[in-house]
Amino acid sequence: MEPNVSTPSQIMHVAIVGAGIGGLTCTIACRRRNENLKVTVFERSAEVLPLGAGIHIPPNAGRVLAHLGLLEKVMKEGAGYQLDHFNLRRYENGHILAAKPVRERVTREYGAEWIATHRGDYQGVLLSEAKQLGAEIVTGAEVIDVEQSQSSRQVVALKDGRRFEADVVIGADGLWSSLREIVLGHPFSPTETGDLAYRGIFPRDKLLSLGNENINRIVEKLDIDVWLGPGKHAVFYPLRNKTEYNLILIVADDLAKGVKMAPSSLEEMVAYFNGWDPILDKWTKGPIALLGDATHPTLPYQGQGAAMAVEDGAVLGLLLAQSLEKGLPADPVEKRDYLAALLRLYQDLRKRRTETNVAGAVDTQHYYHLPDGEEQRQRDAELAVLAGDGWLGKCSFNWGDAEYQRSLLGFDVIADSKEKFEEWWVASQKAGANHGGF
Ligand SMILES: Cc1cc2nc3c(=O)[nH]c(=O)nc-3n(C[C@H](O)[C@H](O)[C@H](O)COP(=O)(O)OP(=O)(O)OC[C@H]3O[C@@H](n4cnc5c(N)ncnc54)[C@H](O)[C@@H]3O)c2cc1C
Incomplete structure (x- = not known):
């Protein structure tokens, strides 16, 4: 798909490192909106295989996928399905x-469905869409460095010696x-969480062959079941049209209490470089951004890891496309500084929301793993009355708190980003006029 433009400033080349959920969403968001956004995705694996197990697409991510025209495909081709119930159970007896x-309820409250699917199938849908939209996917391409060229562009360096130039580089290369x-x-490195997860996928016939009445009942449902116990929890839900079942057992390991994941942030990065060799300044001023697990790894207990990566990717794609449509500065240095300023807007839009999610998942870990005792009894008593309030009341546990859930699941990240971009653009034009550029 060759862009139909007359001047170089009307084309932007985006290099995305990592063909995971976030990187591919960003690719699609760029390409769908503006074909003059040329996207090259560099993926370390020789082939993008359908790896992983169960994954959630909560309403905040479902809304983004619908906006990108992907939700139906994930439902059909990825065997996505709407969850019926989210059950919390007592560990001892399954009550x-x-x-x-x-x-x-979720569709009514938050305007989008809550879907579960297989991560590999989900990634496969995103990959074929990205290819169809004309993105170049380079596999067997491990990125080992990013430098700046003399013409103020970014140079992506691969392990095998190949080098590619781009205007913007997005790090979507996951947890590590x-x-x-x-x-x-x-x-x-991300800080360890203190939990260990055992994961397994069980074929339906294996589960039925156990001849257990409770298992026979649970495999027919489209529910997610979570058993809460002291320092542990277990998660179970169906996949691929109830032909497979996802089981995760999470146990506390022996790390010190209070240890949780440590997300990095661009602010932190700027603070690190304060007073350092000016050569490092290029990273704080150059157009390079991180998304998904690369920047805000989270405990997976709210089902929001991939959802936040999807939101990041869609917001980045939107901001890049909107800025291209407004017109980029022709001068390479001005263009670089303009794009770097745009990525600071991306950081502002995403930082608080992703931090809230990381903290919320730590809170969920606390409540899921309460030892038997007074706090556990209080939790169970609060859970028992939530249905009576129509799930609209307050709860000291985020899982049951209506306001928290609305802010997490009901927030329209696309509408918000469109509005914030327009405000930023008007302000940046005024600042540019006053100060002669960024
Ligand atoms: C193989 C795999 C299986 C997973 N299974 C599950 C699951 O079953 N359930 C679940 O909830 N979550 C799973 N996750 C995690 C989940 O996908 C992420 O938490 C979430 O989607 C956020 O994704 P992301 O886009 O930030 O990164 P990811 O989806 O992790 O993607 C990162 C991509 O970057 C590539 N990469 C890494 N380094 C480089 C490099 N230097 N150069 C080029 N490419 C690079 C990786 O190969 C990978 O494809 C899995 C992740 C992976 C990688």
């Missing part, structure tokens, strides 16, 4: 502490992100 209706370390200029 239901609360059975939160999901299907109609190299881009994060390139941006920071030093090693920065």
Whole structure:
């Protein structure tokens, strides 16, 4: 798909590192909106295989997928399905502490469905859409560095020696992100959570062959079931039209209490470089951004890891496309600084929301894993009355708190970003007129 433009300033080349859920969503958001946004995705694996197990598409991500015209495809080709109930159970006996209706209630409350699917199938749908939209997907391409060219563009360096130029580089390379370390200029691994997860996928016939009445009943449902126990929890839900079932067992390991994941942020990065060798300044001023697990890894207990990556990708795509439509500065240095300023807007739009999600997942870990005792009894008592309030009341546990759930699941990230971009653009034009550029 060759762009139909007359001047170079009307084309933007975006290099995305990582063909995961976030990187592919960003690719689609760029290409769908404006074909003059040329996207090259660099993926380390030789082939994008349908890896993983169950994954959630909560309403905030479902809304973004619908906006990008992808929701129906994920439902059909990815065997996505709407959850009926989200049940919390007592670990000892499976007694239901609360059975939160999901299907109609979530759609009514937050304007989008809550879907579960297989991560590999979901990624496959995004990959074929990205290709169809004309993005170039380069597999077997491990990015090891990003530099600036003499013409103020970004140069992506691959392990095998190949080099590619782009205007903007997006690090969508997941939890163990190299881009994060390139941006920071030093090693920065995510902090361990203190939990270990055992994951398994069980075929339906294997479960039925156990001849257990409770299992036979649960495999017919489209529910997610979570058993809460001291320092542990278990999660179970169907996949691929009830032919497979996802089971995750999470146990606390022996790390010190209070240890949780440590997301990095661009602000943190700027603080790191304060007073450092000016050569490092290029990262704080150059157009390079991180998304998804590369920047805000989270405990997965709210089902929001991929959802936040989807939101990041869609917001970035939208901002890049909108700025291209307004017209980019022709001068390469001005263009670079303009794009760097745009990425600071992206950071402002995403930071608080993703931090709230990371903290919310830590809160969920606390409430899921309460030891038997007074706080656990208080939690169970609060859960027992939530249905009576129509799921609209307050709860000290985020899972049951209507206001928290609305802010997480009901927020329209696309509408918000469109509005904030327009405000930013007007302000940036005034600032540009007053100060002669960014
Ligand atoms: C193989 C795999 C299986 C998973 N399974 C599940 C699951 O079953 N359930 C669940 O809830 N979550 C799962 N996750 C995590 C989930 O996909 C992410 O938490 C979420 O989607 C956020 O994704 P992301 O786009 O930030 O990164 P990811 O989806 O993790 O994608 C990152 C991509 O970047 C690529 N990459 C990494 N480094 C480089 C490099 N230097 N150069 C080029 N490419 C690079 C990786 O190969 C990967 O394709 C899985 C992740 C992976 C990678």
